[in-house]
Amino acid sequence: MEFATWLSYKSGHFGRQKINLAMVGAALLLASVVLIVAEYVILRASLINQLDVQAKIIGANSAAAMLFSDRNAAKEILNTLEASPSIDLAVLYTTSGKIFVEYRREGVSKDSILPLAPQPQFQRLSFTSAELSQIVGIENNNVGTIYVRSNLHQLYIHLLWYIGISVFVIIAIIGASALLLRRLQGVIVHAEERMGYLAYYDTITSLPNRHAFNERFATMLQEGHDEGHKLALLFLDLDDFKVVNDTLGHSIGDMLLKAVAERLLTCVRQGDVVCRVGGDEFAMILTDDKTMDAAATVAEKFIRALMTPFNIADHNLYVGASIGISAFPQDGQDVSTLLRNADAAMYFAKARGKNNYQLFSGEMHKETMHRLALEGDLRNALERGEFELRYQPIIELSTGRIVAAEALLRWCHPEKGVISPDNFIPLAEETGLITTIGEWVLRTACMDAQVWQAVNNGMQVSVNLSGRQFQEDHLIASISSILEETGLNPQLLTLEITESVLMKHAEVTISSLRRLQEMGISLSIDDFGTGYSSMTYLKRFPVAKLKIDQSFVRDIPHDTDDVAIVMATIRMAHGLKLEIVAEGVETREQAEFLYKNGCDLVQGFLFSRPVEHSELLEICKTNLQKPPYKWYEWVLESS
Amino acid sequence: MRACLYRVAKSLGILSLCLLASEAYGAGTVPEYELKAAYLYNFALLTTWPTESAAPMIFCVLEHDPLSTQLALLQARKIHNRSIIVKEIVMPEEARACDVLYLDAVQHEVLLAIVDIVRNASILTVTDSLDSARTELVINMRLEASRLVFDVNMASARRAKLTFSSKLLNLAKSIN
Numbered sequence: 001m002e003f004a005t006w007l008s009y010k011s012g013h014f015g016r017q018k019i020n021l022a023m024v025g026a027a028l029l030l031a032s033v034v035l036i037v038a039e040y041v042i043l044r045a046s047l048i049n050q051l052d053v054q055a056k057i058i059g060a061n062s063a064a065a066m067l068f069s070d071r072n073a074a075k076e077i078l079n080t081l082e083a084s085p086s087i088d089l090a091v092l093y094t095t096s097g098k099i100f101v102e103y104r105r106e107g108v109s110k111d112s113i114l115p116l117a118p119q120p121q122f123q124r125l126s127f128t129s130a131e132l133s134q135i136v137g138i139e140n141n142n143v144g145t146i147y148v149r150s151n152l153h154q155l156y157i158h159l160l161w162y163i164g165i166s167v168f169v170i171i172a173i174i175g176a177s178a179l180l181l182r183r184l185q186g187v188i189v190h191a192e193e194r195m196g197y198l199a200y201y202d203t204i205t206s207l208p209n210r211h212a213f214n215e216r217f218a219t220m221l222q223e224g225h226d227e228g229h230k231l232a233l234l235f236l237d238l239d240d241f242k243v244v245n246d247t248l249g250h251s252i253g254d255m256l257l258k259a260v261a262e263r264l265l266t267c268v269r270q271g272d273v274v275c276r277v278g279g280d281e282f283a284m285i286l287t288d289d290k291t292m293d294a295a296a297t298v299a300e301k302f303i304r305a306l307m308t309p310f311n312i313a314d315h316n317l318y319v320g321a322s323i324g325i326s327a328f329p330q331d332g333q334d335v336s337t338l339l340r341n342a343d344a345a346m347y348f349a350k351a352r353g354k355n356n357y358q359l360f361s362g363e364m365h366k367e368t369m370h371r372l373a374l375e376g377d378l379r380n381a382l383e384r385g386e387f388e389l390r391y392q393p394i395i396e397l398s399t400g401r402i403v404a405a406e407a408l409l410r411w412c413h414p415e416k417g418v419i420s421p422d423n424f425i426p427l428a429e430e431t432g433l434i435t436t437i438g439e440w441v442l443r444t445a446c447m448d449a450q451v452w453q454a455v456n457n458g459m460q461v462s463v464n465l466s467g468r469q470f471q472e473d474h475l476i477a478s479i480s481s482i483l484e485e486t487g488l489n490p491q492l493l494t495l496e497i498t499e500s501v502l503m504k505h506a507e508v509t510i511s512s513l514r515r516l517q518e519m520g521i522s523l524s525i526d527d528f529g530t531g532y533s534s535m536t537y538l539k540r541f542p543v544a545k546l547k548i549d550q551s552f553v554r555d556i557p558h559d560t561d562d563v564a565i566v567m568a569t570i571r572m573a574h575g576l577k578l579e580i581v582a583e584g585v586e587t588r589e590q591a592e593f594l595y596k597n598g599c600d601l602v603q604g605f606l607f608s609r610p611v612e613h614s615e616l617l618e619i620c621k622t623n624l625q626k627p628p629y630k631w632y633e634w635v636l637e638s639s
Numbered sequence: 640m641r642a643c644l645y646r647v648a649k650s651l652g653i654l655s656l657c658l659l660a661s662e663a664y665g666a667g668t669v670p671e672y673e674l675k676a677a678y679l680y681n682f683a684l685l686t687t688w689p690t691e692s693a694a695p696m697i698f699c700v701l702e703h704d705p706l707s708t709q710l711a712l713l714q715a716r717k718i719h720n721r722s723i724i725v726k727e728i729v730m731p732e733e734a735r736a737c738d739v740l741y742l743d744a745v746q747h748e749v750l751l752a753i754v755d756i757v758r759n760a761s762i763l764t765v766t767d768s769l770d771s772a773r774t775e776l777v778i779n780m781r782l783e784a785s786r787l788v789f790d791v792n793m794a795s796a797r798r799a800k801l802t803f804s805s806k807l808l809n810l811a812k813s814i815n
Contacts, residue, residue, distance in 0.1 A: 061806070063806065064681075064685060064804065064806030064807060064809070064810055065806070065809075065810060067681045067684070067685075068678070068681060068789075068810050070810050073809060073810050138684055138685075139684065139718075139719070140717070141684070
């Protein structure tokens with residue numbers, strides 16, 4: 001339903017208004033007719049009543065005159081009826097039925113038949129007259145009969161007035177309700193327009209919304225199909241918009257969206273459609289037989305347009321955009337296919353490092369399909385028991401003892417073999433599967449750690465937490481319930497969080513970290529040195545360990561830069577009273593360097609590759625059988 | 640009877656009066672006495688006496704009055720729920736017991752005696768001829784333009800403590 005349909009709605013309303021008014025009118029008319037009829041009946045009854053009273057008065061007054069046969073006196077009394085304009089005729093009869101005197105209103109024709117010898121008492125009512133007669137007497141003496149006839153002129157005049165007033169009231173009421181209805185109609189039409197607008201437009205940016213986009217795109221595709229037009233669909237996703245929203249608040253986020261929408265509109269031509277189809281997603285439909293190259297030009301224009309920072313509420317905000325482009329007819333025939341392909345292309349653009357665009361290609365489709373397949377497999381992996389944990393020992397350099405082991409997740413895919421976490425963790429994070437997988441890892445690691453306490457009391461276990469897991473509301477509750485379930489002493493659990501995750505959500509994280517620390521859990525910063533750390537946060541974070549990234553360890557002691565970095569890191573960690581762990585230690589030189597420079601803990605292939613739980617237990621046993629010794633002795637033994 | 644005949648002789652109008660009155664009182668010609676008796680009844684009907692009584696109402700005429708035969712017929716009717724008794728009186732003193740007294744052909748001395756007796760009594764006195772002695776009587780019937788009309792003497796009525804329906808007074812030819 002678009003504008004045209006609303007308009008026809010509108011005209012329908014006015015038709016309905018007329019019907020409403022007609023109904024009101026008919027109801028009023030019916031009510032009036034009933035009232036008029038009732039009034040007529042009442043008036044007639046009251047006329048008869050009046051006539052009766054008048055006859056009684058005249059009768060009583062003229063009784064004596066009749067007694068004494070005084071016609072003049074009787075006539076005089078009858079003549080008083082002139083004051084009562086509705087009485088046409090009054091006759092007094094003697095007891096023998098002869099006319100004693102009669103009274104005729106002026107103008108009443110003589111040929112009006114005088115009823116001779118009426119029954120002593122009767123009442124008659126017709127549509128033109130009311131008449132009655134009654135006995136005249138004094139005490140119990142019957143002295144004659146009085147007959148009175150009244151016309152109904154007064155009654156009809158009265159009734160006409162009544163009808164006139166009714167008609168006037170009906171007209172007045174209909175007029176007033178027409179006025180009222182029209183005003184009300186205005187309000188309703190306005191409200192419906194507003195609702196229609198809300199249904200089809202995004203209130204923040206005033207752009208058509210997803211609903212409108214779907215309908216319009218479908219219509220345009222149909223037209224394109226019929227007339228052989230080409231169309232291009234650009235799917236634009238703002239990079240890091242969520243950060244703006246989270247850090248500066250929704251109102252700033254909304255203002256930014258509005259500003260973005262305005263800039264986007266400057267880049268398109270008449271006939272092109274720009275819609276906001278999601279939180280930070282925009283879709284553009286380019287018409288006019290544009291080729292894919294032209295679409296790419298527009299995409300570049302978009303990206304360039306967004307490069308200039310937005311100044312909103314005294315903040316200079318930078319937003320990038322990743323754009324995916326699909327084209328009709330080659331990339332799809334319907335809305336959902338084209339949208340999916342544009343989305344896939346956008347996904348690739350994002351993966352390419354944001355702020356760029358990608359044209360959809362068949363390769364992308366394949367890769368997307370591959371991803372989808374992998375996603376499906378990932379959903380089932382946990383149930384099918386395809387996940388395994390490996391443990392890599394962490395050695396204290398000063399004693400050569402295994403003091404901890406890092407749990408590492410492996411996915412043994414039935415067809416594709418072992419898949420590295422780097423390949424499926426991002427996917428798990430995207431799909432939200434990370435929550436269940438993360439819980440499984442933690443539970444399994446805690447259970448295994450509880451087992452190895454019997455062999456090597458006090459040996460810790462390190463488990464990695466992904467960024468997505470860290471954002472979960474019930475993370476703390478989940479960890480404490482797993483600890484309770486497995487019975488593992490919280491002191492023996494270390495949670496490793498990468499530096500980048502930690503810094504990204506610094507403010508939110510601190511309270512969570514404190515809670516974990518209060519529970520007795522140690523925290524370790526993983527991959528230290530790869531992101532950028534705020535020293536302020538580092539000071540405030542309740543962490544116990546720093547894990548220096550293997551990229552720095554790889555080239556020591558030959559690379560002077562790495563040497564400097566590692567030495568500085570160790571010194572800094574010690575200065576902050578943090579333990580320092582070096583990972584990826586593969587050679588004796590590296591180990592020797594680290595030892596000499598005061599590194600506390602190491603892990604790497606030099607000592608042990610990640611092993612299964614049972615094997616870890618054996619290694620621990622061997623390690624414990626020896627008295628305390630230097631690390632190099634242990635290395636010699638194991639190698 | 641003589642008086643009536645005399646009046647018939649005096650005026651032809653009386654016949655027409657009788658005819659007129661007959662219209663109100665049934666078919667046939669109404670003789671003079673019947674009409675007068677009816678008038679007497681009507682006067683009594685429209686008069687209120689100062690004391691209420693359930694005893695029969697006494698209509699008096701002098702002995703041998705030609706009206707007495709017609710008047711006797713009234714005894715079949717009632718006034719104010721009281722039955723009617725018609726009495727012929729011989730002695731003027733008897734007049735005291737009357738409620739309605741009709742005085743017609745009566746000797747002047749007897750009339751004076753009766754008037755003297757009934758002057759302060761609640762008696763509706765009716766006559767049909769005017770002479771000086773009769774001016775103290777309450778109602779006087781007479782012929783005028785061939786109609787039987789009547790005058791009411793309010794002074795006498797007040798003395799007799801009689802009140803009349805306004806209808807009667809409306810119909811009276813003169814009130815003095």
